[in-house]
Amino acid sequence: MTDGKIPTVKLGGDGPEVGIQGLGCMGMSFAYGPVDADASRATLERALELGVTLYDTADAYGAGENERFLSPFFKAHRDEVVIATKFALSIPPDDPTRRVVRNDPPYIRQAVEASLKRLDVDVIDLYYMHRRDVNVPIEETVGTMAELVREGKVKQLGLSEVTAGELRAAHAVHPIAAVQSEWSLFSRDIEPRVVPAARELGVTLVPYSPLGRGFLTGSFVNAETDLTADDFRRQQPRFTGDNAAANAALLEPVRAVAEAHGASLGQIALAWVQQQASVHGLPVVPIPGTRRPTRVEENVGATRIVLTEEELALLDPIADQVAGDRYADMRFASAGRE
Numbered sequence: 001m002t003d004g005k006i007p008t009v010k011l012g013g014d015g016p017e018v019g020i021q022g023l024g025c026m027g028m029s030f031a032y033g034p035v036d037a038d039a040s041r042a043t044l045e046r047a048l049e050l051g052v053t054l055y056d057t058a059d060a061y062g063a064g065e066n067e068r069f070l071s072p073f074f075k076a077h078r079d080e081v082v083i084a085t086k087f088a089l090s091i092p093p094d095d096p097t098r099r100v101v102r103n104d105p106p107y108i109r110q111a112v113e114a115s116l117k118r119l120d121v122d123v124i125d126l127y128y129m130h131r132r133d134v135n136v137p138i139e140e141t142v143g144t145m146a147e148l149v150r151e152g153k154v155k156q157l158g159l160s161e162v163t164a165g166e167l168r169a170a171h172a173v174h175p176i177a178a179v180q181s182e183w184s185l186f187s188r189d190i191e192p193r194v195v196p197a198a199r200e201l202g203v204t205l206v207p208y209s210p211l212g213r214g215f216l217t218g219s220f221v222n223a224e225t226d227l228t229a230d231d232f233r234r235q236q237p238r239f240t241g242d243n244a245a246a247n248a249a250l251l252e253p254v255r256a257v258a259e260a261h262g263a264s265l266g267q268i269a270l271a272w273v274q275q276q277a278s279v280h281g282l283p284v285v286p287i288p289g290t291r292r293p294t295r296v297e298e299n300v301g302a303t304r305i306v307l308t309e310e311e312l313a314l315l316d317p318i319a320d321q322v323a324g325d326r327y328a329d330m331r332f333a334s335a336g337r338e
């Protein structure tokens with residue numbers, strides 16, 4: 001860490017240097033209960049001061065609202081930030097509550113123009129396919145994304161929730177800079193195939209929900225009783241019913257490691273994800289989400305924690321014991337397509 005800032009790593013083979021922890025911005029507009037615009041703006045500024053440079057959004061977060069919200073921050077710091085956004089979860093005009101996965105070229109072209117407009121920037125630094133539509137060949141989707149690079153609308157390409165095979169096929173069409181998938185002490189299904197493929201191809205891994213959507217911090221146990229009525233986590237099998245209490249009990253080893261380091265549970269969860277970079281030999285840039293400046297300080301503090309082999313061994317069995325899938329509808333995950 002220099003100048004109080006976190007270390008950096010290259011995003012993709014020839015991409016920009018980014019802080020080794022990014023910031024997930026989804027919750028600033030959507031999904032995780034009441035929003036607080038002032039606290040979120042302060043969080044963005046504090047993150048940048050600490051060396052966080054990769055900011056993650058998507059057109060689907062609040063149906064464009066998240067991109068619009070972030071735009072003034074991005075414009076004020078255009079040369080310091082790396083803007084990552086995504087397409088693929090389209091909202092049918094007749095039912096704004098639904099999401100339809102679209103990877104077809106006309107849709108991508110329409111989506112990128114809409115994102116550029118909402119963000120009010122000339123170019124998107126990292127443009128992800130958010131979800132895979134298996135009815136469209138991945139080569140066709142990435143072919144269109146590559147055209148956007150050639151046209152100067154997008155700098156680098158990313159894929160979210162893809163299989164190793166899909167990543168390889170895509171990379172053969174155009175270099176993929178980053179794969180974004182859920183990766184945490186609770187969610188490790190990408191390790192056998194996706195992670196080795198990313199390492200081999202020089203792709204950076206961007207773990208989303210590295211705090212297990214907040215569950216790994218111990219800040220809630222049962223989403224149905226502890227979170228507000230509109231919170232997306234109330235629909236998730238891991239955080240409800242009998243699963244919630246069973247999964248909370250799995251945090252005991254995390255608590256023990258946290259005590260040994262004088263750290264919080266969340267910091268140990270983040271240190272574990274970060275350390276997968278050396279375990280698996282590839283660049284890893286987790287994007288924990290928060291709307292609070294003090295929490296971004298805490299989360300960034302995790303980049304200084306190094307877990308011992310014994311601690312890694314203590315944490316290793318947790319994921320296999322987690323009760324419940326990571327989505328209510330597992331078509332949203334890549335795991336079933338491997």
Ligand SMILES: NC(=O)c1ccc[n+]([C@@H]2O[C@H](COP(=O)([O-])OP(=O)(O)OC[C@H]3O[C@@H](n4cnc5c(N)ncnc54)[C@H](OP(=O)(O)O)[C@@H]3O)[C@@H](O)[C@H]2O)c1
Nearest residue numbers: 024025026056208209210211212213214217288289290291
């Ligand atoms: N590609 C995809 O399909 C996909 C899916 C989900 C998410 N994402 C991206 O990944 C980002 C991160 O994932 P996520 O937000 O789902 O989950 P996460 O980062 O695992 O957890 C976020 C939750 O943890 C809480 N939190 C953060 N820091 C904390 C701390 N130090 N102590 C206690 N609680 C803390 C946040 O609450 P506060 O905000 O109140 O602090 C929020 O409720 C998102 O913002 C989004 O950009 C991508």
